[in-house]
Amino acid sequence: MPYRVLIFLIEYILRVWVCCNGAKTIIDQYETDEFLQRDFRISKALKTALVAKLDYMRSFQAIIDLLAIMPFFHELRLLRLFILFRVFKLFRYTQSLRYFISVLATKKTELFMLAMFVAIIMSISAVLIYVMEANNPNSQIDTLFEAFYWSLVTISTVGYGDFTPATDGGRAVAMLIILGGIGVLAFSTSIIVTAFTEKLDEIKENRTISDISNLKSFYLVCGYGEIAQQVCAKLRRNGHNIVVMDADYERIERARKHGLTAFHADPGSLESYRLMHIDLDAQVKSILSLQDSDVQNVFTALTIRSINKRAVILSLLHKQQNRKKLKLAGVNEIVYSQELIGLMAKEISGRPVAFEAIHLLRSEDSGIVAEEVAIDHKVAQYYDTVSKLNEKEYHLILIGVYLSETGKTVFHPDGAFSLKKGDSLIILGEHALIKEFRLGLHQKRHA
Amino acid sequence: MIKEATLVFGYNDYSREIIKQITGDNMPVYVYTMDMELLEKAEADSCNVALFDLSDDWDEIAHRFDTGNLRLFCTLQDDAENIFLTISLRAAFKDVFIVALARNQESARKLRMAGADKTMPILQTTANIITERLEKPIVMRAVHDLLYGRSEVMIKQLVVPEDSFFVGKRVEELDDIKMHNVIIFCVADSSHRTYFAVTKKGRHHQIAANDIIIIIGYNNDIEAFKLFLEGQEKR
Numbered sequence: 001m002p003y004r005v006l007i008f009l010i011e012y013i014l015r016v017w018v019c020c021n022g023a024k025t026i027i028d029q030y031e032t033d034e035f036l037q038r039d040f041r042i043s044k045a046l047k048t049a050l051v052a053k054l055d056y057m058r059s060f061q062a063i064i065d066l067l068a069i070m071p072f073f074h075e076l077r078l079l080r081l082f083i084l085f086r087v088f089k090l091f092r093y094t095q096s097l098r099y100f101i102s103v104l105a106t107k108k109t110e111l112f113m114l115a116m117f118v119a120i121i122m123s124i125s126a127v128l129i130y131v132m133e134a135n136n137p138n139s140q141i142d143t144l145f146e147a148f149y150w151s152l153v154t155i156s157t158v159g160y161g162d163f164t165p166a167t168d169g170g171r172a173v174a175m176l177i178i179l180g181g182i183g184v185l186a187f188s189t190s191i192i193v194t195a196f197t198e199k200l201d202e203i204k205e206n207r208t209i210s211d212i213s214n215l216k217s218f219y220l221v222c223g224y225g226e227i228a229q230q231v232c233a234k235l236r237r238n239g240h241n242i243v244v245m246d247a248d249y250e251r252i253e254r255a256r257k258h259g260l261t262a263f264h265a266d267p268g269s270l271e272s273y274r275l276m277h278i279d280l281d282a283q284v285k286s287i288l289s290l291q292d293s294d295v296q297n298v299f300t301a302l303t304i305r306s307i308n309k310r311a312v313i314l315s316l317l318h319k320q321q322n323r324k325k326l327k328l329a330g331v332n333e334i335v336y337s338q339e340l341i342g343l344m345a346k347e348i349s350g351r352p353v354a355f356e357a358i359h360l361l362r363s364e365d366s367g368i369v370a371e372e373v374a375i376d377h378k379v380a381q382y383y384d385t386v387s388k389l390n391e392k393e394y395h396l397i398l399i400g401v402y403l404s405e406t407g408k409t410v411f412h413p414d415g416a417f418s419l420k421k422g423d424s425l426i427i428l429g430e431h432a433l434i435k436e437f438r439l440g441l442h443q444k445r446h447a
Numbered sequence: 448m449i450k451e452a453t454l455v456f457g458y459n460d461y462s463r464e465i466i467k468q469i470t471g472d473n474m475p476v477y478v479y480t481m482d483m484e485l486l487e488k489a490e491a492d493s494c495n496v497a498l499f500d501l502s503d504d505w506d507e508i509a510h511r512f513d514t515g516n517l518r519l520f521c522t523l524q525d526d527a528e529n530i531f532l533t534i535s536l537r538a539a540f541k542d543v544f545i546v547a548l549a550r551n552q553e554s555a556r557k558l559r560m561a562g563a564d565k566t567m568p569i570l571q572t573t574a575n576i577i578t579e580r581l582e583k584p585i586v587m588r589a590v591h592d593l594l595y596g597r598s599e600v601m602i603k604q605l606v607v608p609e610d611s612f613f614v615g616k617r618v619e620e621l622d623d624i625k626m627h628n629v630i631i632f633c634v635a636d637s638s639h640r641t642y643f644a645v646t647k648k649g650r651h652h653q654i655a656a657n658d659i660i661i662i663i664g665y666n667n668d669i670e671a672f673k674l675f676l677e678g679q680e681k682r
Contacts, residue, residue: 219581226551230574238582286581314577319460333580337573341548342464343595344572348546348565349453349469349518353635353659354604358594360641362575368643370586392622395645397630399663400600402585409589411600412630412664424585428632429645 008069015065019056022049099203107195114191118155118184125177126151132169139166155181201264208263213277215241215261220284222267222300223291224251227316227337231290232260240285245272267291268299273307280308289315289331294322301329361428370399370428377421379441387415389425394437396429449512452477456499456532457522458485461548461569465520466494474518481523501531505539514540521547521563526554530561537562593663602632602661603669608677609656618642619650629664629672 029045056062104111130147133139140163141147150163154177165171196203212218218241221228232242236259244255244262255262265272267289278284287304289297297315304311315326317336326334347355361368375383383389391398400411404422419425427434451474455462458480466476478489479499489496497507508514519536523529526549533547547563549555555566579587592598607613613621621631633643637657642649654660662672 226570227573227577230570231577234574234578235581238578288577288581290577314580316573335573335577335580337569337576338460338464340572340576341461341567341569342468344567345465345520345546346468347594348567349544351602351604352565353639353641354602354632354661355594356639357633357635357641357643357661358590358602361643362579362590368645370583370590372583372585395647395650397632397645399630400589402589409585409592409598411589411593411598412628414628426586426589428643433645 005069008065012062012065012069015062016053016057019062020049020052022046022053025049025052099206103195103199103203104192106199107191110191111188114184114187121177121180121184122148122151122155125155125173125180128173129165129170132167132173133165136167136170139170140164141170151177154178155184157181157185205264208261209275209277211261212243212263212283215243215283217241217283217285218243218261220245220278220287222246222287222289223296224248224255224262225290225292228288228290229254229258231288232258236260243276243278245276268296268303270303270307273303280304280311284311286312286314289313291316292318294318294326297331298322298325298329301326301331305330367430368428369431369434370426371431371434372402373425373427373434373438373441375419375421375423375425380419380421380423383419383441385415385419386413386417389441391425391427391429391437394429394433394440396427396433396437399426399428401425448510449475451475451516452512453518453520454479454508454512455520455522456480457524457529457548458482458489458494458496459522459524462520462522463492465522501528501535503535503539505536509539515542517543519543519545521545521558523548526550526557530554530557533558533563534561600663600665601669602663604635604659604661605673605676607654607656607658607660610678611656611676612678613654613660613676614656616654617650618644618652618654628668629662632661632663635659635661 025048026042026045029048030040033040057066126144126147129141129150130144133141133147134143141150146163150165153160153163154174157178165174219235221232221242221244224232224244224246228244232244232255235242242260244252244260245265245267246252246255246262247264247266249264252262252264263272263276265275273280280287289300291297291300294317297317301313301315304313309330312333313331314333314335315331317323317326317334320336320338323334323336344355347358361370386398386401389398398413400409401413401417401419402409402424403420404424405420409426410417427437429437453469453474453476455466455476456479458478462478466478470476475495478494478496480486480489480496481498481500483498486496486498499507508517517540519540521529521533521536523532529547529549533545536543536545545563546565546567547555547558547561549558549566549568551570552568555568555571558566576587593600593602618631618634631644633641633649634652634654635641635658636652636655639659642652644650660676662669664672
């Protein structure tokens with residue numbers, strides 16, 4: 001038996017196996033019997049489960065599955081025709097085809113009317129051409145079937161030319177049917193295009209939901225204002241996945257133009273998160289509430305907290321007096337740009353050169369970066385003190401060590417300072433050399 | 448005439464934060480606003496406040512302050528007005544230090560062209576802080592602790608005196624010298640070009656008089672280093 005058949009057979013058996021929950025049927029039967037205070041009969045439960053499976057096997061989809069396997073049995077060569085059923089089987093898995101059918105289904109009345117119109121035109125023209133041509137010895141159209149055939153070929157604008165009218169009356173009918181054919185083509189095209197245009201938003205939305213569910217981890221950005229645009233651009237540049245959610249359609253369109261996955265929904269509504277099918281614990285790294293008002297940010301934070309207690313929420317603060325409200329709403333980190341500007345102003349006026357240097361460092365334009373290098377338990381075993389790090393070999397500066405236990409940073413530690421698992425080194429240097437240093441830590445550890 | 452002062456133009460959430468932060472710098476702060484309502488508000492907040500307009504009449508400031516030691520903050524909400532204010536102030540006072548608030552990078556560029564010494568683009572600054580908090584939370588906290596004096600360790604900039612032992616030395620040579628437990632972060636030359644101590648160019652930079660050395664360390668260590676730099680302590 002070819003392996004392809006085996007795969008399809010296994011797939012078919014598994015499909016039959018999982019089509020209904022046998023265990024649930026038995027338990028339900030048991031509970032019903034107990035409730036009605038009668039003896040539990042497993043045979044009855046098994047029969048119910050079996051009937052459910054047989055129902056599935058008799059279904060159109062299951063029959064296609066079975067027929068798709070059959071052509072490999074050589075004794076039934078005629079049934080090789082059923083190989084075509086594989087195409088149907090493929091179709092069954094195609095999301096796009098389902099979309100296509102569902103879109104067309106919205107215009108079924110119009111399509112039905114059009115089909116009726118075509119049928120009437122065809123019938124009339126077929127009869128007319130038959131009347132005009134059948135009695136003419138020079139005409140090729142002699143039977144009603146040939147008249148219908150000619151009519152279909154002409155109205156569909158295919159026009160093979162194997163049958164042509166020989167009489168003036170026949171040619172007059174041909175002219176009418178040609179005009180009718182152009183009309184039918186135009187109508188059918190416009191109906192299909194209209195259907196797709198009307199469903200375009202829904203199609204886009206479904207595609208976005210599908211894209212989001214395929215992301216393993218991303219930042220969820222609520223609101224796509226000016227600050228959010230800057231944040232998204234920077235995060236995207238650094239290789240992070242971002243999903244934008246905003247109730248304003250124009251902003252969502254802008255986010256899409258910027259190449260982001262964007263979902264048109266209100267971040268303050270529970271329904272939005274249900275629609276998006278996102279797993280806040282598994283998929284979302286952080287939620288950034290960057291909306292234009294504190295009211296919206298508080299509302300969004302409370303909405304998220306009502307469905308998830310653990311998600312990390314970072315929010316913008318617009319008015320200092322609302323800080324406490326954001327905290328109460330469950331925001332983990334608050335960014336107040338006015339305060340940042342105030343602190344910056346102090347630095348600029350007090351230590352302009354130092355500030356400029358730090359600014360240059362943070363902008364990463366100079367090629368110099370400050371990075372965190374985590375100490376895992378294996379690195380900590382080998383590099384138990386700062387002196388063993390040898391960061392100077394890589395022309396790096398160890399600014400400090402972040403202690404995970406206390407959450408504090410020890411700046412400029414001496415060589416005897418001991419390193420522990422979970423701590424992080426704050427290293428300053430060229431990006432490539434920091435990468436080398438990181439590699440070095442692990443390679444030497446293995447050596 | 449007032450010898451040293453900080454003048455803040457505009458009175459809004461940003462200027463209030465700026466005033467709050469710079470008030471402790473032992474330099475009197477004066478607020479200038481174009482709006483009578485804001486003037487009353489600033490007065491109610493105990494600020495030294497006066498009215499101004501963009502008509503290019505800066506005599507009051509010229510008579511009242513020693514313009515050689517003035518720090519000016521242009522924080523008007525409207526970027527166009529702020530640029531106009533900056534260019535007016537620069538035209539009137541060549542030597543003042545002007546810091547201007549900008550909505551975005553585009554306005555920041557225009558403000559620099561208008562004569563601002565430093566600009567603070569709100570959007571980019573906030574966005575950078577947010578992304579740093581997400582990507583490098585530990586580094587970000589450490590940098591903020593250093594910059595904003597939230598830890599005992601601080602960042603300082605020291606000018607190299609002409610007769611300093613450091614003059615003529617290359618940055619990499621300083622590794623071999625007793626460094627008083629401070630980190631030499633970078634050196635800026637007289638034209639404020641920055642040389643990071645970790646780059647090849649930075650390590651080879653020859654220290655000249657009036658260069659600015661930026662160091663990180665504890666206060667006592669920085670003080671000791673300062674004496675060393677000034678040649679008051681032999682190595």
